[in-house]
Amino acid sequence: MPINPDAVGTESGPTERSWTSKDALLYALGVGAGATDPTGFELEFTTENSKDVQQAVLPTFAVIVGGGGGGMRNVGTFNPAMLVHGEQAIELHGPIPVEGTVRTTGRITGIYDKGSGAVIATEAESVDAETGEPRFTTRSSVFIRGEGGFGGDRGPSGPRNVAPDRDADHVVTYETRPDQALLYRLSGDRNPLHSDPEFAKMAGFDRPILHGLCTYGFTGRALLHTLCGSDPARFRSMEARFSKPVFPGDTLTVRMWVTGDGEALFRTETQTGDVVIDQGRATFTP
């Protein structure tokens, strides 16, 4: 039995991770920043030396420097080609600095048996390596196809964060590029599922699929610009479920419903109407 349900509660780390201004710029380009309006828009995320512009970091960069899987190696061995991202949440305690180091502690928070596969839920808390102050928390779940049936708990089910039955309050559309995954992967996730056509075929896809976290980054940009006036200091949290694969080149439309003072629900669809990020909820400083 390759999946070990007793791994729940195990911790990993702390591990340290540093990043530079260049890492933040590369990530921003990887999730489409700067592609929309090259004459000025998003220069704070894509450049470090523009006049009267202070470099800033996209909030979703937290998944890059504060992720790390929370000790997935305790879970057992499985074929990485069978792993797909299920859910992702980030919670920020302030804007992410342009460069820095965090110390991250990961934890397995749940292992669920969905029959057709296993779900592994993890959490990772990152604190500033120098001051010890909390920076951000990431929560993530992955689905591993073919690894279910070990007799474990099915875990929580049923939809959360259901959008109101009315037109969205805000709609933002971004295009991804055919080579989007080739760029995004340079921020760290080199899984060939996103770049190698042969590997993608082995995993059952016609061609490489976009990283779920890349779609997540595009979605986070839409939330940031629309709900937070582009100010990362106003971005507090974001959670969502990955519901369908995205192919590089797809168009992403993010629909947002403001449901409270500093709260919005959202989902992301492709040009075919497929919902690819679902049950999203964001909180922000109004």
Next chain:
Amino acid sequence: MPINPDAVGTESGPTERSWTSKDALLYALGVGAGATDPTGFELEFTTENSKDVQQAVLPTFAVIVGGGGGGMRNVGTFNPAMLVHGEQAIELHGPIPVEGTVRTTGRITGIYDKGSGAVIATEAESVDAETGEPRFTTRSSVFIRGEGGFGGDRGPSGPRNVAPDRDADHVVTYETRPDQALLYRLSGDRNPLHSDPEFAKMAGFDRPILHGLCTYGFTGRALLHTLCGSDPARFRSMEARFSKPVFPGDTLTVRMWVTGDGEALFRTETQTGDVVIDQGRATFTP
């Protein structure tokens, strides 16, 4: 007098420069590799872990790791916003490894007075830092607007490498992206002329212009794929003159005339027919 013509012949360095597989991948994406056919084309330049594909390095990467200006600081002080790239040549002694370190010695080879500006010509020889074997030589000239009139030699003039008066033997068209310069600059040249609209206006352009060396990289890709069967080991040299600015988003058409056994002349035009790289000559193993 800010330009010092006596700087001719001065050497700089040697300086060491290392690069990683990731640097090579980032450069390849910066000059458009992978954007044309994401299902397989150019995976050897854009990925390091595709099945049955060995990572390789674009020959024009030599300008990134083997450039360095050849001691421009000996030339004097001038406003960097007034500097435009004039000519660029590279000569390779074999394929560039995926990672490595070179030791580069630069030399000022000419300082010319064109009246409206000064031309500074430099050469930089790079050898493998470990073995001392020659890796590549780069030659470059820059034009500094407003710094002429110091009574110096005008230097060589008249066209070289004039293409035959017939249709090109090969034509390759690539599109650049509106955010091309934002990506290319992460390979090293952070001159805000290529990213900051305010800075570009100060320099007399309506909006940021693409790095000349980015256009050069696109052109080199066209030469590599067309003349060398995509094999960097067959790529020997490339020289060309920058004749007009390119704006991010422009389409680049590279016209090649095979003029001998292992020799071709080329030029690059935009969608308006403007010649942006002129008097090009490439040599290769047929």
